[in-house]
Amino acid sequence: MTEYVNVRASETLDQGELVAFLKSRFAAAMRPVGRTTVEGTECVEVRVSSNSPEFEEIRRFIVARRKQGLHGFSDFTIGWYLRKYAKVELQEAEVLRLTIPSHFEPSGEECGTIYETLCDHCNWGRQVSDLILDLRRVPQHKDISETIAWVEWVVSSKFARTFAEKKLTGAEFRPIFDLRNPTKESKEWSQLRVTGKAGVLAEKTELGRDPFSPSEVSWRCPLGHAVATEFLSEVYLHRNAWDGSDIAITSGLFGQGRNLLRPTPLIIISQRLYHALQEARLTGFSYEVAHLV
Secondary structure, eight states: OOEEEEEEEGGGGGGHHHHHHHHHOTTTEEESSSSSSTTOOOOEEEEETTTTTEEEEEHHHHHHHHHHHHHHHHOOOOOOEEEEEHHHHHOOSSSSEEEOOOOESOHHHHHHEEEEEEEEETTOEOOHHHHHEOGSSTTTTTTTEEESSSEEEEEEHHHHHHHHHOOOOOEEEEEEEEETEEEEEEEEEEEEEEOOEEBBTTTTTTTETTTTTTTTEEEEOOSEEEEEEEESSOEEOOOOOOOOSSEEEEEEEOOOOTOOOOBBBBBBEEEEHHHHHHHHHOOOOOEEEEEOO
């Protein structure tokens, strides 16, 4: 496994000093990011190895300004870890964390899906109707994607068929209805509802605000439902809490939900599911090694 740190700085977030630092010291590795909300401002990103002198130089620069309490450094997450694996490392892992990078909007709630909000602090909620989406907006060449609500997972008929044919466990596939015709069930897409249980994260999992503030997290729900954090290590789970399902979710939720956003669990998959996804050449996700302890 090779581990990197992505560092992102935006002049819009009062991080002009960091933008200038990255441009002067890491011009060859720097790239502009997206569109800025204020004309004439820059947002840049640099990727460095997590155990490199370059990372230490950036860390010292950021930590010094956080100690000064500077707004652009103290109030925002600045970086995150990115882990790259050899194929054999993924094949030999007992379990894997599956992530879904493909997002789309509008969310189900904007299309008429009904939720019951269970916590006003973190916006944890329960879906109480079938999922209604504008199916024109689903990424057509991805076998799994999620809406901007974070908790609405959409899979292709090929994904659902592969799951059934391989007799995999831990999921059910619920109907999705099209916003343009809310009584017509989609034949191409289903909602993935994970029923498998992976339990809470083991204490060995390192959480933090970002790689530059490892001793604190960004936010915790006052009632304990969710935490907004970066994962500073790979995910560790209690072996006796995982129910053995081929796909399972953690009991802990992550993200500071608000408005349409809701905190979400992590998705954990078995080697059986990993091999099935690879064999069927399904797309729309990435993997990270996880551990049972």
